Amino acid sequence: MKSSIGIHQFMPDKVWKWKVLEQKVAHVLSLHDYQEIRLSVLQDYGVIHQGITALMQKEDVVQVTEGIINLSQPNNDLSLLTLRPEGTISVLHHTANIIQDKEIHRFYYLGPMFRKELGKTPSEFHQLGVELLGSDSVISENEVISLGIKICQSLGLKDVYLHLNSFGCQLCRPVFIEDMKKYLKDHESEICEGCFTRLYTNPFSDPSCKNEGCIQAISRGPQVMDYLCPKCRTNFARVKKIQANLAHQYKVNPRLNKNFAYYNETVFDFVVKHNGEDLVIGGGGRYDNLSQMITGKNIPAVGFYLNIDLIFETMERRELFIPLDRSFSVYIASQSDELEMMMMQVAQELHIHDIKTVLSTDKHSIEEDIALANKTGCDLLIVIRDDNVREGKLLMRNLTKEHQDYVGLHEITSEVLLARKALHKE
Numbered sequence: 001m002k003s004s005i006g007i008h009q010f011m012p013d014k015v016w017k018w019k020v021l022e023q024k025v026a027h028v029l030s031l032h033d034y035q036e037i038r039l040s041v042l043q044d045y046g047v048i049h050q051g052i053t054a055l056m057q058k059e060d061v062v063q064v065t066e067g068i069i070n071l072s073q074p075n076n077d078l079s080l081l082t083l084r085p086e087g088t089i090s091v092l093h094h095t096a097n098i099i100q101d102k103e104i105h106r107f108y109y110l111g112p113m114f115r116k117e118l119g120k121t122p123s124e125f126h127q128l129g130v131e132l133l134g135s136d137s138v139i140s141e142n143e144v145i146s147l148g149i150k151i152c153q154s155l156g157l158k159d160v161y162l163h164l165n166s167f168g169c170q171l172c173r174p175v176f177i178e179d180m181k182k183y184l185k186d187h188e189s190e191i192c193e194g195c196f197t198r199l200y201t202n203p204f205s206d207p208s209c210k211n212e213g214c215i216q217a218i219s220r221g222p223q224v225m226d227y228l229c230p231k232c233r234t235n236f237a238r239v240k241k242i243q244a245n246l247a248h249q250y251k252v253n254p255r256l257n258k259n260f261a262y263y264n265e266t267v268f269d270f271v272v273k274h275n276g277e278d279l280v281i282g283g284g285g286r287y288d289n290l291s292q293m294i295t296g297k298n299i300p301a302v303g304f305y306l307n308i309d310l311i312f313e314t315m316e317r318r319e320l321f322i323p324l325d326r327s328f329s330v331y332i333a334s335q336s337d338e339l340e341m342m343m344m345q346v347a348q349e350l351h352i353h354d355i356k357t358v359l360s361t362d363k364h365s366i367e368e369d370i371a372l373a374n375k376t377g378c379d380l381l382i383v384i385r386d387d388n389v390r391e392g393k394l395l396m397r398n399l400t401k402e403h404q405d406y407v408g409l410h411e412i413t414s415e416v417l418l419a420r421k422a423l424h425k426e
């Protein structure tokens, strides 16, 4: 459930779905040899601030500072703390400490992130981050892109497709940036102040402005795709060719922009349709320069994020969550205080055989016990009563077959196991 201030709380009716989603994601990632990293929710404010400043543009420092939720110092010996706003910075620092020459590392993390957008209340959102570190080859880009597609498909989002673009390299992008700035200056009167500042600071950003004048003027401006050097052009062609051969749907979107200015060469978005419109559920790209800025080392890097909240909502809307079969379970009731110990003993004995039990916490009539046991979805009901115990037996009712019988005290476990076998719930 999402509250108005962007804090997530998940109740049992949602949690089982989250577990299904997480298991499927983890399975695909393990097939591709990605290792999970569990990052601390508490991070050093200074490290995160420095990283995000590199992630965005130095000119956007106000926005950087605003975006991070800072907490106070717990004591004077510790630096300011923050809730983690993203994971790439920590993963890069970790990798820089352990990486050996020519080593490849494949990492992922999944969990809540916290940010505070300008003028908004703090929010919590869930993100999967996947990073392949140590390779600048086109195959590493294709591996990561294909992995994102595979994860979405495994979650049932069969219509997922790619938007692809290239932001060029150190050689070709400066010319584009210069031309873009010149174009913006020349057309300043046709573009709103917000768009102008945003694009002038970062020509790769998406101003997401609804103003028709801005949309028109920007669409007539220079596109980075027209500036690619021969190497970037060849690499981009290889990405398209391999994705096409893998039967992954894609379209080249020269207007695919990223608000983080750090990407180089291939950038991509994962898109599904919602109400006839494109819904971006994730994206990523190559970020060799960012990696260099943050770690001071040459660690080529490519990765992506998936917006797990959006994916969860999409899966719910499309009814893609299929409940797992209910496991076999036994409801145990007793009809006197003295027999409570026996209830616990029967339960313990069944747990040894991996059988789920539900204990009745109060004393009821047999009819009430049957109704309660049915409500919890149990398969069997065991009723422990003084008079029966004295005769060395217990009442066992098969709730599925609506049939009951007395079983000897020493035969309870074997009778329960037989019932489980008969119901094919082993």
Ligand SMILES: [Zn+2]
Binding pocket: 168, 169, 170, 171, 172, 173, 228, 229, 230, 231, 232, 233
């Ligand atoms: Zn280039």
Ligand SMILES: [Zn+2]
Binding pocket: 191, 192, 193, 194, 195, 196, 207, 209, 210, 211, 214
């Ligand atoms: Zn605008």
